[in-house]
Amino acid sequence: MYSDLIRTIREVYGDRSGTIPLHVPRMGEAEKRAVAKVIDSGFVSSVGPEVDEFERRIAAYCGARHAVAISNGTSALHVALLVAGVEPGDLVIVPSLSFVATANAVSYCGARPVFLDVDRVTLGLDPEAVRRFLQSETQVSDRGPIHRATGAPVAACVPMHAFGFPMDIHGLLEVCDERGIPVIEDAAESLGSYVGNRHTGTFGKAGVLSFNGNKLITGGNGGAILTDDPDVALEAKHLTTTAKLAHRYEYAHDRVGFNYRLPNLNAAFLLAQMDRLDEFLQDKRAIAETYAQELKDYRLFREREGTTANHWLSVLIADDRQSRDAILHATHEAGILTRPVWQPLHTLPMYDHDIRDGLEQTAYLADRIVNLPGTPRV
Ligand SMILES: *Cc1c(COP(=O)(O)O)cnc(C)c1O
Numbered sequence: 001m002y003s004d005l006i007r008t009i010r011e012v013y014g015d016r017s018g019t020i021p022l023h024v025p026r027m028g029e030a031e032k033r034a035v036a037k038v039i040d041s042g043f044v045s046s047v048g049p050e051v052d053e054f055e056r057r058i059a060a061y062c063g064a065r066h067a068v069a070i071s072n073g074t075s076a077l078h079v080a081l082l083v084a085g086v087e088p089g090d091l092v093i094v095p096s097l098s099f100v101a102t103a104n105a106v107s108y109c110g111a112r113p114v115f116l117d118v119d120r121v122t123l124g125l126d127p128e129a130v131r132r133f134l135q136s137e138t139q140v141s142d143r144g145p146i147h148r149a150t151g152a153p154v155a156a157c158v159p160m161h162a163f164g165f166p167m168d169i170h171g172l173l174e175v176c177d178e179r180g181i182p183v184i185e186d187a188a189e190s191l192g193s194y195v196g197n198r199h200t201g202t203f204g205k206a207g208v209l210s211f212n213g214n215k216l217i218t219g220g221n222g223g224a225i226l227t228d229d230p231d232v233a234l235e236a237k238h239l240t241t242t243a244k245l246a247h248r249y250e251y252a253h254d255r256v257g258f259n260y261r262l263p264n265l266n267a268a269f270l271l272a273q274m275d276r277l278d279e280f281l282q283d284k285r286a287i288a289e290t291y292a293q294e295l296k297d298y299r300l301f302r303e304r305e306g307t308t309a310n311h312w313l314s315v316l317i318a319d320d321r322q323s324r325d326a327i328l329h330a331t332h333e334a335g336i337l338t339r340p341v342w343q344p345l346h347t348l349p350m351y352d353h354d355i356r357d358g359l360e361q362t363a364y365l366a367d368r369i370v371n372l373p374g375t376p377r378v
Contacts, residue, residue: 001326001330002326002327002330002331004294004295004297005295005298005316005327005330005331006330006331006334006336008290008291008294008295009331009336009372009373010336011290011294012287012290012291012373012377013373013375013377014377017335018335019335019336019337020335020336020337020373021337021373021375022214022313022337022338022339022371022373022374022375023214023312023313023373023374023375024213024214024375025213025214025218026276026280026375026376026378027218027269027272027273030272030275030276031269031272031273033272034050034268034269034271034272035265035268035269037268038050038264038265038268039265043264044263044264044265045263045264045265046241046261046263046264047264048264048267048268049264050264050267050268050271051069051261051262051264051267053267053271054067054069054262054267054270054271054274055067055068055069055224057271057274058209058224058226058270058274059226061199061274061277062191062199062201062202062207062209062226063198063199063202064199064201064202064207064226064227064228065227065228065229065230065233066226066227066228066229066230066232066233067224067225067226067233068224068225068227068233068236068237068240069222069223069224069261069262069267070222070223070224070225070236070240070260070261070262071221071222071223071240071259071260071261071262071263072210072211072212072221072222072223073101073188073208073209073210073211073212073215073222073223074101074104074105074210074223075223075240075258075260076208076209076210076223076224076225076260077101077102077105077158077184077186077188077208078105078108078109078258078260079225079236079239079240079258079260080105080184080205080206080207080208080225080236081105081106081108081109081111081156081158081184082109082239083206083225083232083235083236083239084155084156084182084184084205084206085155085156085182086106086109086111086155086156087109087110087111087155088109088110088111089110089111089152089153090109090111090112090152090153090154090155090156091111091112091113091114091147091150091152091153091154091155091355092106092109092111092112092113092114092154092155092156092157092158093113093114093116093125093130093133093154093156093157093158093181094106094113094114094115094116094125094157094158094160094345095115095116095117095118095124095125095159095160095162095362096115096116096117096118096344096345096346096347096356096359096362097118097123097162097341097342097344097345097362097365097366098160098162098186098342098345099160099188099342100342100345100348101186101188102158102160102186102345103115103345103351105158106158107350111155112152112354112355113345113351113354114133114147114154114354114355114356115344115345115346115351115354115355115356115357115359115362116129116130116133116356116357116359117129117357117358117359117360117361117362118162118167118361118362118365119167119168119361120361120364120365121304122165122166122167122168122304123162123163123165123167123301123315123365124159124160124161124162124165124166124167124168125157125159125160125167125172126168126361127168127171127172127174127175128171129357130157130172130175130176131175132357133357134154134175134179137149137355138154140179141153144179144180144181145179145181147355150355154179154181155181155182156181156182156183156184157172157176157181157182157183157184158183158184158185158186159172159183159185159186159204160185160186160187160188160189161185161186161187161189161190161193161200162189163189163301163309163312163313163314163315163371164189164190164191164192164193164216164309164310164311164312164313165190165193165301165303165304165307165309165315166190166193166194166195166200166304166307166308166309169183169185169195169200169203169204170195170203173203173204182204182205183203183204183205184204184205184206184207184208185200185201185202185203185204185206185207185208186207186208187200187201187207187208187209187226188208188209188210188212188215188223189210189215189310189312189313190309190310190312191209191215191216191217191277191310192216192277192280192281192308192310193307193308193309193310194307194308195306195307196306196307199226201226202226202228205227205229205232206225206226206227206229206232206236207225207226207227208223208224208225208226209223209224209226210222210223211223211224211266211270211273215312216277216280216281216284216310216312217270217273217274217276217277217280218269218270218273219262219266219267219269219270219273220266220269221266222262222266222267222270223262224262238255238257239255239257239258239260240257240258240259240260240261241257241259241260241261242257242258242259243255243256243257244257276378279376279378280376280378281310281311282378283376283377283378284310284311284312284374284376285311287311287314287374287376287377288303288309288311288314288374291314291372295316298316299316299317299318299319300314300315300316300317301314301315301316301317311374312374313339313371313372313374314371314372314374315369315370315371315372316369316370316371316372317365317368317369317370318367318368318369318370319368320367320368321367321368324340324367324368324369324370327370328340328370331370336373337373338370338371338372338373339370339371340366340369340370340371341365341366341369341371342366343366344359344362344363344366346359
């Protein structure tokens with residue numbers, strides 16, 4: 001079963017035997033040289049020129065005015081939500097079809113997630129689901145929408161661009177802007193993805209990137225907040241560097257800050273990876289095109305008109321749960337490490353009591369998505 005699928009994946013990787021991972025980092029001499037250089041310089045930890053340089057380069061790449069380098073994507077989400085004003089007891093709208101970090105970041109703020117449905121056409125949060133929830137479950141106040149049943153303010157919304165396929169950010173911003181709800185984009189998976197000619201993560205109040213080992217580029221670990229708002233950038237930098245007040249030798253802090261800095265060692269690694277980002281993107285597009293051409297008998301999720309996807313992970317949509325499981329089983333038996341989508345967050349034990357809508361499309365997609373290997377071959 002599925003020998004055509006298995007053959008195609010093996011051909012993509014020019015490999016008839018051995019395990020094919022889902023997505024692993026590509027690195028070599030350039031990364032070694034970059035890391036060796038900062039070791040020689042002595043600046044491996046919390047300060048160094050590479051952090052500043054990385055912030056400049058990633059901001060410029062994404063077309064954001066500011067970027068703040070952070071230890072990882074989850075911490076970046078946490079701080080972006082705090083800067084957006086999320087407080088204990090608040091509600092934050094998130095898609096249930098996301099990696100757990102999206103909801104965990106909400107929990108770290110002492111707030112609770114509201115799990116709303118995704119759109120099958122985009123894989124991302126459905127602006128109509130958000131509109132319906134706000135219309136039927138909330139009332140307007142001068143502090144923004146208040147959830148009627150609990151009295152909790154809806155303090156933010158965190159859409160996510162799943163597997164690098166851009167969601168309908170314009171539609172969502174229209175709904176959220178109307179009600180004064182700040183949007184924080186979880187662009188952890190969508191470095192190199194655009195809506196029109198604008199990079200994902202640059203539409204809302206802030207956007208978040210991840211440089212974890214399985215993402216497009218990595219620093220071993222790492223994350224960033226993108227924003228056009230200088231106050232958001234300053235506040236994010238302050239909160240992620242223990243809220244230390246600038247002084248030549250005094251140690252004073254004006255808030256409970258976090259040690260969420262990106263070490264200079266990781267920034268140096270990331271700078272070397274950035275040199276290869278466009279090459280990675282090109283090859284990932286080629287891989288996705290081969291899958292599309294060779295797997296005509298399967299339903300593959302395609303880049304939507306008006307958007308550019310980074311093709312981080314290709315998405316196969318199986319006919320039903322049973323065929324999804326059969327594909328996962330057959331590929332794993334053949335040493336190809338395909339993966340199902342995350343278990344919807346509202347089904348996890350720590351989130352199974354939170355507010356949600358019907359989540360029909362989430363259930364549909366959760367039963368069917370299979371991610372195909374996508375490591376760049378360059
Ligand atoms: C990877 C990821 C994160 C978290 O990033 P880390 O750097 O691993 O902390 C958050 N959200 C989504 C959707 C992700 O895929």
